[in-house]
Amino acid sequence: MIKRRYFVLCFLILLGCSKKISKDQIIGNWWSIEEDSTYSEVYVNGAEWVINHESYGPIGYQYKLTDDSLFISDSMNSRLRIWKIVRSSSSSLVIKSNMAERKLYKFKLNNSYFGALNDSVAYDNFEQEFIYRYLIRK
Secondary structure (H helix, E strand, C coil): CHHHHHHHHHHHHHHHHCCCCCHHHHCEEEEEECCCCCEEEEEECCCEEEEEECCCEEEEEEEEEECCEEEEECCCCCCEEEEEEEEECCCEEEEECCCCEEEEEEECCCCCHHHHCCCHHHHHHHHHHHHHHHHHHC
């Protein structure tokens, strides 16, 4: 009886310590306001991490998820930024690098960034909606 309780206790401790994050937890659309009050959105699919910043527009990066870490690099793999996932829920994501911490909030989009890339009218509408969201949250 004591061995069984010990086994269950150890199992629960190991289960609670596990921080493995799945791609399903980070795929989606996120918004954030940075420390300098700039607004940005992040769009994540299975292979790409796109940051749409109020000042310079969308920029795509490749990413790799390993346990509780995100490795984000440009297409040439010349710049790499490592983010640790501090907290993840269905509505928020907190990531931290050696230089900054960002809290991202999940939101739904009527028109997906990735879907709008192949249609210039859809992309123009997407950008107008981004400006509208930016003005509301600013």
